[in-house]
Amino acid sequence: MPLTILSALLLLASASALPQGQPPASPNIQNLTMWGTGCPIGAAGLISGVRNGTPIFSFSEWRLSLPNVDDPENEATVSKFCTEEMTLNNGPVGLQVRIETVTVTGWAELDEGTKLVIEIETKLGYIVAGQQIATIAKADLKGNDFEVPLEILPSTYSSCVDETGAVPKIVIKTTVSLIGEKRADGTVSKGVVGGAKALGVHFDPVWRPCARPMVRTK
Incomplete structure (x- = not known):
């Protein structure tokens, strides 16, 4: 996937969070890597659109299924994960970022008793930023579609973007699991x-000015 598609997108939604009089920066992605059992083979994922100024990553090869098995010892859980790691430069000097929400959408077909579990974990540089888990049952589906916004907690911010413009590495790990109900x-x-x-x-990022050190007066 050409990384230039993302270069002008990541912070457009955050321009209103910048201090007045300071022009919004447009970070460039130096590197975008993805790995995991749920990632497309040989690719870094596709972009299916843009919402609130940030890209929607699309994983068409992500598929999980639970068969109706006759062996009671058969595992009743299947899962896959994908980790997205983004390195950016030309960031807004003097600001810090957090991941406010991660929204996961898709299609599912669930029996009564089957649970779809979505887990998000985030890191900002070397800081473990936050996580969230959501559980979806058959009754929660709209038709066969689902859309789950997960608020990432705690609201942990990254370290400050220094004069080099290097943004702390953004890491988002998405894990999707199907948990079947074992019947009598x-x-x-x-x-x-x-x-x-x-x-x-x-994902939706939020930016804020870094806290300035206190100046001691005599």
């Missing part, structure tokens, strides 16, 4: 996620 007859409730529609991952 030895079968497990079924479920499929990511079958008919790509899994989408979108």
Whole structure:
């Protein structure tokens, strides 16, 4: 995926958070890597659109399924994960960033008793920034679609962007699991996620000025 597509997108939604009189910066992505069992093979994911100024990553190869098995010892949980790691430069000097929300969208078909669990973990540089977990049941689906905004807690900010413009590395790990219900007859409730529609991952960053050191007066 050409990284230049992202260069002008990441902070457009955050311009209003900048101090008045300071022009918004447009960080450039130096490197974007993804790895994990849920990432497309040989690619860094695709961009299916832009919302609030940040890209929506689309994973069309992410698919999980729980069969209706007759073996009561068969594992009733399947999961995949994908970690996105972004290194940016030309950032807004004197500001720090946090990931406010990560929204995951997709398609699922769930039996009664089957749970779809989505977990988000974030890092900003070497700081473990926050995480969130959401559980979806059949009744939570709209048709077969779901859209889950996860508020990342605690609200941890990165270190400051220094005069070099280097933004602390943004890392977002998405884990999706299907948990089947083991029935009395030895079968497990079924479920499929990511079958008919790509899994989408979108994040909202928030910026603020760094705290200035106190000046001691005599």
